Amino acid sequence: MAHDVGVSGSTLSADLRVRRGDFDLDLALTVQPGEVVALLGPNGAGKSTALRVLAGLLPLDDGTVRLGRTVVEDTVGRVRLEPDERQVGVVFQDYLLFPHLTARENVAFGLRARGIARREARERADDWLARVGLVEHAGQKPRQLSGGQAQRVALARALAAEPRLLLLDEPLAALDAATRLEVRADLRRHLASFDGATVVVTHDALDAMVLADRLVVVENGRVVQSGAPREVAAHPRTDYVARLVGLNLLRGFAVRGRVDLAGGSTVTSAGHADGDVFVSFAPNAVALHRSRPDSSARNCWPARVASVESHGDTVRVALDGEIPVVAEVTPWAVAELGLRPGGEVWATVKATEIVVYPA
Amino acid sequence: MTVPFPVRRVARVAVAVSLAFGALAGCGGDDNAGSGSKGPSGKIVVLAASSLTESFTALGKAFEAEHPGTTVSFSFAASSELATQIEQGAPADVFASASPATMAQVSDAGDTAGQPVTFVSNTLEIAVPAGNPAKVTGLADFAKKDLTIALCAPEVPCGVAADKVFAAAKVTPAPDTLEADVKATLAKVTLGEVDAALVYKTDVIAAGDKVEGIDFPEAAGAVNDYPIAVLADARKPATARAFVDLVLSAGGQKVLTEAGFQLP
């Protein structure tokens, strides 16, 4: 992390509980200065609610939000700073650049709102626009900017106000795939130079992996997994995470490499873990056969094809049966095996491909 | 801009009407026999000066009672406004004006059937709110700038009459508002928003307890004649004629004098 010299950020420590109808959010979150944490989760998991609560746009029902030594909100102590008193910058999903102001005026807005003189605010805004590479667009209105440009203006606008906490809500969701790639790399660079705590809300695993130092996976208002992106990607702990990172995930009970699965089957792993475990392996580790193979693979079971879907130059085959998994095979294999929904096949996975870790 | 007159007042006028026509009803048969089998019938529209509101409403009821099958509907407004309406072709049968000049405007244009007849006259009176808070005593008070004064606009008959009395009294009035008709002028007094106004005696009587009238000698110099005429375009000329006859009859005149009008 490249921190700006001489400026020390504040740690965010939040304990959020919000109830809205039959949905409730219960989330504890600590983000160090300079750290980027991604709140990753499916739609409706409560991650945007968490972001709005942190920004002060939604009240907490119960809990606290602290920024460094500042108590931003505390339901017991009856403290609640308004959004404009929090020094929390937000990059909204659709940016919400003020349409009647130029890019420069948008970026200068936070400074002007704090009473900084027009000229100085303007200079600092131009400085920020230069940092995000948009100097020549300073005089343009938001509707004249491309999606990627608008995203960068939104980021500059949030950062120019010198927030102690930066929140980004699906920062790349509004961009097309090509722009996304470029903006994602830029965004990572800018976030790395920000010395405060950063929280990125996203449902896109790749965005989360690239942008964040740490992932916090939220489902149904609860944290289901957290850790470094590599750790989360390697050891998914819920079906949602497994799907996001493209792994098959099973639960079982292990005794010296032999795992009894919940469905009654047994698989063998090269790994060593005992007790309640997760079992994961990549779809392309699953081999399919028309009849029972007599290979060395100890993990071998009959299955029925549930669906066949083409994904680029591979084909994903969902299997029903005692061990429901997804296999990834070549189109050639599909033809060779005559795979179609309802068909009977045999699946094998090498023990060395199977990762086992404590649940 | 007419203000509803007190219900109590209508009741009183109605009593007067029934008394006035008590005798008349008895000889009604003769009248009908004299005018042949086709008596007054149908609906007539009477356009009348605002100051006639109470008395004509009562006369209309009496007329309908005397001639079953007839309906008399009224439109009360400033005579000048009514004249404009007639000129614009408003469907009406009778016009009763508060000013000969306004009537002349209509008859000169050939809009009346026959010569208009003066049926009553009215004189101006000073109207002050109940209790006379500004202690107004005479026409001279109208020149005081610190009093709030309402007069009729010079474009309407009551304003013309007011100008005449001020000229006669050699008083230059200092009005705060020039109202579009006499009822609007009176309303300002009734509401207590002005200290004094110049309106017709009949209006002061009609306003009841809320307004006090103060007579002044110069009023005699501006007696205002009220002419009435059947209109050339009347759709029911016979009925219209019968209504005018009623207004001119002894009974009609009694109702009008009760309301504060004078006989011509």
Added chain:
Amino acid sequence: MATVAVLFLVVPVIGLLVRTPWSTLGDVLSRDTSIEALRLSLMCATLATAVSLVLGVPLAWVLARGDFPGRSLLRAAVTVPLVLPPVVGGVALFAALGRRGLVGRPLDEIFGITLPFTTAAVVVAETFVAMPFLVIAVEGALRGADRRYDEAAATLGASRWYTFRRVTLPLVAPGVAAGSVLCWARALGEFGATITFAGNFPGTTRTMPIEVYITLQQDPAAAVALSLVLLVVSVAVLAGLRERWLTTSA
């Protein structure tokens, strides 16, 4: 049916043009009373619009954004003047601000201020009748505006007032402009409440519509000529503003 509607709306205006005594038009319009009335009308309508803006925009904000019990009741109350016959409005103003009114009596007794029959009364009457037009227009614009812009401003450290001035108001500017024009046009044409509450006195309270009405009593042709002036002024202002909107929104 649309044709009938157009005819219904346009023919009276054409009638006015046909009836206009073009030969004496100049005389009628150069009369001191006409010029005085027109000047008074323009001044009072503009003042009424200014007052409506100052008071009505915050009110519209409260109605659109406020979250308190009885808000719909409040909206109904402030829009009553829209449906109230203007003459009744004038009487109501007497009840409130007349010499014997709820507020007018203490005003008169303590400060010696009486409102009726003054130019201020004209402005009050016009404001009373016209402000709801502005409030409704601005409230509609505020409801249509995306509140998330306000949230974005707040996260940038902007106070409510700063946000209102720099974000909310500019975003609803077209609505405010439309409301102001409606308000001004309504104030310019105001008759009933004005003649009731402010009376009619040349130079002080006799606005153009009252001048037309009074002139109609004696000289219908002149009244038509005066009406034409009112028509031309209204159309000119509407057209002028429209032009401006189009150029600024392009």
